[in-house]
Amino acid sequence: MKTRNLYKLIGLVALFASVATVEAEEVEKDPLSGMIIAENWNLVKANCVVCHSTKGFTQIRLDRKNWEKIIKLMQEKNGLWPLGEMEPKILDYLEENYGLSDEHHNPKIRRPLLD
Numbered sequence: 304m305k306t307r308n309l310y311k312l313i314g315l316v317a318l319f320a321s322v323a324t325v326e327a328e329e330v331e332k333d334p335l336s337g338m339i340i341a342e343n344w345n346l347v348k349a350n351c352v353v354c355h356s357t358k359g360f361t362q363i364r365l366d367r368k369n370w371e372k373i374i375k376l377m378q379e380k381n382g383l384w385p386l387g388e389m390e391p392k393i394l395d396y397l398e399e400n401y402g403l404s405d406e407h408h409n410p411k412i413r414r415p416l417l418d
């Protein structure tokens with residue numbers, strides 16, 4: 304590859320990276336539920352805000368494995384229906400938006416009562 308083309312490529316990558324950073328900083332939230340609006344959020348809203356408010360899950364941060372545990376817990380103890388094909392999408396959303404980030408070091412964020 305010619306050097307000039309390589310520089311073009313680097314420029315392009317840098318451009319995308321900066322656009323991605325700007326997007327990540329602007330978190331859009333649903334004014335009604337307070338949920339972060341991102342891919343699949345409607346699915347989560349439809350399935351997880353039926354019995355309780357969003358407080359139960361927007362205030363905690365878990366990795367995917369533990370979000371899966373929460374869903375199992377909801378199903379075994381609280382009567383959540385089978386989610387089928389929606390489950391991985393719901394997990395994607397929860398992991399992406401309420402996953403372990405720096406925020407999990409924030410002591411104000413409550414830890415769930417997992418066994």
Ligand code: HEC
Nearest residue numbers: 350351353354355359360373374377381382383415416417
């Ligand atoms: C059929 C009813 C129902 C549905 C649907 C439901 N939950 Fe729950 N959930 C409950 C009940 C009951 C509790 C315990 C009492 C409470 O916190 O209101 C609870 C509690 C929770 C808690 C707190 C657990 C803890 O240990 O602090 C989380 C987190 C949670 N739910 C997440 C979810 C998620 C995510 C979904 C969607 C996949 C969901 N729930 C769907 C009934 C439900």
